Amino acid sequence: MREISYAEAVRECLRQQMQADDKVFMIGEDVGLYGGAFGVSVGLIAEFGEDKIMDTPISEQGIVGIAIGASLLGMRPVVEMMFSDFTMLPLEQIANQAGKMRYMFGGKAKVPIVIRTPGGGGIGIAAQHSQSIEALFLHFPGLKVVMPSTPYDVKGLLASSIKDDNPVMFFEHKLLYPTRADVPEEPYLIPLGKADIKREGSDITVVATSFMVQKSLKVAEKLSGEGISVEVVDPRTIKPLDIGLIAGSVKKTGRALLVEEACYTGGFTCYLASEIAKHCFDFLDAPVLRVTGLDCPIPYEHNLENAVIPDEARIEKGIKEVLG
Amino acid sequence: MDKINRGVLENLLKTMLKIRNFELAVEKNFQLGHIYGTAHLAIGQEATAAGSIAAIKENDLITSTHRGHGHCIAKGADLKLMMAEIFGRSTGYCKGKGGSMHIADISAGNLGANGIVAGSAGIATGAALAAKKLGSGQIVICFLGDGALNEGIWHEAANMASIWRLPIIYLCENNQYGMGMPIKKATNLDKLSDRAKGYNIEGLTIDGNDVLTVYETVSKISADVRAGKGPVLLEAITYRIRGHSLRDAQRYRPEGEAKKWLTDYCPIERFKKYLIKAGYITQPEIDNITMKVNEEIDAAVKFALESPFLDVSKVAEDIYA
Numbered sequence: 001m002r003e004i005s006y007a008e009a010v011r012e013c014l015r016q017q018m019q020a021d022d023k024v025f026m027i028g029e030d031v032g033l034y035g036g037a038f039g040v041s042v043g044l045i046a047e048f049g050e051d052k053i054m055d056t057p058i059s060e061q062g063i064v065g066i067a068i069g070a071s072l073l074g075m076r077p078v079v080e081m082m083f084s085d086f087t088m089l090p091l092e093q094i095a096n097q098a099g100k101m102r103y104m105f106g107g108k109a110k111v112p113i114v115i116r117t118p119g120g121g122g123i124g125i126a127a128q129h130s131q132s133i134e135a136l137f138l139h140f141p142g143l144k145v146v147m148p149s150t151p152y153d154v155k156g157l158l159a160s161s162i163k164d165d166n167p168v169m170f171f172e173h174k175l176l177y178p179t180r181a182d183v184p185e186e187p188y189l190i191p192l193g194k195a196d197i198k199r200e201g202s203d204i205t206v207v208a209t210s211f212m213v214q215k216s217l218k219v220a221e222k223l224s225g226e227g228i229s230v231e232v233v234d235p236r237t238i239k240p241l242d243i244g245l246i247a248g249s250v251k252k253t254g255r256a257l258l259v260e261e262a263c264y265t266g267g268f269t270c271y272l273a274s275e276i277a278k279h280c281f282d283f284l285d286a287p288v289l290r291v292t293g294l295d296c297p298i299p300y301e302h303n304l305e306n307a308v309i310p311d312e313a314r315i316e317k318g319i320k321e322v323l324g
Numbered sequence: 325m326d327k328i329n330r331g332v333l334e335n336l337l338k339t340m341l342k343i344r345n346f347e348l349a350v351e352k353n354f355q356l357g358h359i360y361g362t363a364h365l366a367i368g369q370e371a372t373a374a375g376s377i378a379a380i381k382e383n384d385l386i387t388s389t390h391r392g393h394g395h396c397i398a399k400g401a402d403l404k405l406m407m408a409e410i411f412g413r414s415t416g417y418c419k420g421k422g423g424s425m426h427i428a429d430i431s432a433g434n435l436g437a438n439g440i441v442a443g444s445a446g447i448a449t450g451a452a453l454a455a456k457k458l459g460s461g462q463i464v465i466c467f468l469g470d471g472a473l474n475e476g477i478w479h480e481a482a483n484m485a486s487i488w489r490l491p492i493i494y495l496c497e498n499n500q501y502g503m504g505m506p507i508k509k510a511t512n513l514d515k516l517s518d519r520a521k522g523y524n525i526e527g528l529t530i531d532g533n534d535v536l537t538v539y540e541t542v543s544k545i546s547a548d549v550r551a552g553k554g555p556v557l558l559e560a561i562t563y564r565i566r567g568h569s570l571r572d573a574q575r576y577r578p579e580g581e582a583k584k585w586l587t588d589y590c591p592i593e594r595f596k597k598y599l600i601k602a603g604y605i606t607q608p609e610i611d612n613i614t615m616k617v618n619e620e621i622d623a624a625v626k627f628a629l630e631s632p633f634l635d636v637s638k639v640a641e642d643i644y645a
């Protein structure tokens with residue numbers, strides 16, 4: 001094994017999946033020579049050519065619609081939406097067409113598309129390029145929603161998403177792209193719908209998504225020095241949700257803090273909290289609390305941005321509040 | 325041409341110099357680490373903003389793009405408030421909440437830059453609808469990049485502007501790339517202004533690096549638009565000298581292309597040469613204008629640097645009216 005970055009892990013997965021299956025291709029804005037806004041696909045056009053790495057005009061609704069149509073004939077398009085905020089332009093095609101098609105057609109259609117897109121803030125590009133909007137897609141039957149937090153997970157989960165016969169929303173994170181870890185060179189799959197314990201602990205379960213997993217792990221490490229044992233659980237796919245593993249952890253620790261970057265109102269953890277209440281009520285020693293972004297667009301200026309997005313101090317405070 | 329007086333010419337030059345040197349200051353301060361985030365520079369494209377906005381009335385309206393500093397400056401923005409915004413300070417146009425991509429000055433008729441490509445196409449058209457309904461006599465310039473004309477919303481808005489004969493100019497600044505995508509690969513058109521035919525509106529293509537051509541064209545068509553003859557799609561051919569944003573490896577364009585545009589077609593140098601040759605202005609006068617412009621920009625940088633950041637306790641203010 002060797003250490004590679006999250007962005008490199010995505011690229012390696014794309015390369016391997018395109019090599020293995022002629023039906024897989026990439027489509028999106030500036031995925032070719034530019035290499036994508038975050039450099040994820042740099043070099044792939046030289047390797048695979050313009051038929052497989054398709055640069056498009058700036059036409060998000062068209063891009064997704066075309067991917068859906070191609071998938072009905074058995075192609076496996078991997079769409080790159082440059083920023084997750086832009087998935088709001090083709091939302092109709094994603095939610096109303098891709099998500100509902102199989103059901104509406106009586107189970108007779110397959111829509112194997114993946115929409116990869118970086119979410120989250122942290123790089124000073126303000127409200128229209130920084131929101132975390134994954135929860136929006138939980139509300140549409142027929143879609144799967146994936147949020148990998150490590151280089152290892154992103155490679156295996158993307159491979160499974162590409163092989164999946166359903167539309168998958170695949171949320172990467174801008175701040176995760178440069179993070180590095182050991183990743184096997186050979187292709188492997190991580191099944192969708194399987195959570196992962198990122199750190200074992202006994203006093204409290206912190207369930208976190210995407211970049212918040214990394215922040216929570218730092219806090220857990222720090223608190224271990226104070227004798228507090230934090231278990232960090234990453235759902236990895238927020239739909240389908242592995243409530244079994246999450247509930248098992250909460251039953252063990254008796255306490256839960258839920259951490260996400262998205263706005264407070266209507267975030268994924270609202271739903272998760274109700275599932276934990278349902279599955280773990282008799283085991284809870286304290287109310288389930290949430291640490292989330294504020295109900296506020298992401299501001300431009302650095303300190304303001306940091307005030308909206310949960311930081312390690314807020315996560316630590318949340319943990320201590322749940323511990324009482 | 326005879327009708328243009330010296331004051332107008334001097335102002336066109338001054339506006340272009342302001343835009344160029346303002347953006348050079350933004351670039352420099354980014355490199356110095358004073359600016360966090362990013363910005364999109366319109367260096368080499370100054371003539372489109374300066375020429376078109378000089379040709380409309382002060383109470384007319386504009387919508388801008390992610391590459392909007394020039395539009396904003398030409399519309400008369402206060403450089404101090406602009407620079408402070410880009411530096412993220414509380415004294416900036418948006419209190420540091422918006423940054424370069426979201427500068428707006430509603431009361432001065434600038435309905436906002438936009439982080440979403442073509443995000444302003446509907447908004448500008450709606451402003452034109454309101455101007456018509458209110459009988460205010462105002463017209464709207466909707467600035468768009470070449471890439472933006474491939475977004476569905478522009479097509480929907482242009483069609484409605486056509487059927488309702490709205491007072492709007494869609495000014496497409498064709499700088500030949502949308503990020504790394506050459507416009508020739510993104511459309512099958514020789515001229516983007518041919519898109520106008522599909523909506524039965526007037527379409528024109530001009531040299532966008534010749535500020536006088538821009539000024540004269542917009543002077544003429546704005547009179548028609550104001551008179552109720554319906555919308556116009558004006559394509560101004562220009563070139564983006566810098567990268568797409570302050571972080572762009574520029575793998576996608578031939579080396580030397582940008583340099584050639586700067587040396588051979590720079591709108592500012594071209595205009596200076598013309599003014600001197602035609603005897604409108606002397607080099608010492610140009611130097612004097614440049615000096616004044618630079619003083620204003622230096623003062624703006626100083627103001628931005630000395631301004632405070634917004635207190636974080638105010639971060640969630642301004643969400644609702």
Ligand SMILES: Cc1ncc(C[n+]2csc(CCOP(=O)(O)OP(=O)(O)O)c2C)c(N)n1
Binds near residue numbers: 470564
């Ligand atoms: C809806 C949407 N899609 C994609 C982007 C990313 N993006 C920002 S600017 C840009 C290129 C725009 O090209 P053009 O309209 O020609 O304007 P230019 O940058 O050349 O001034 C792209 C793709 C965006 N901001 N919004």
Ligand SMILES: [Mg+2]
Binds near residue numbers: 469470497498500502
């Ligand atoms: Mg362009």
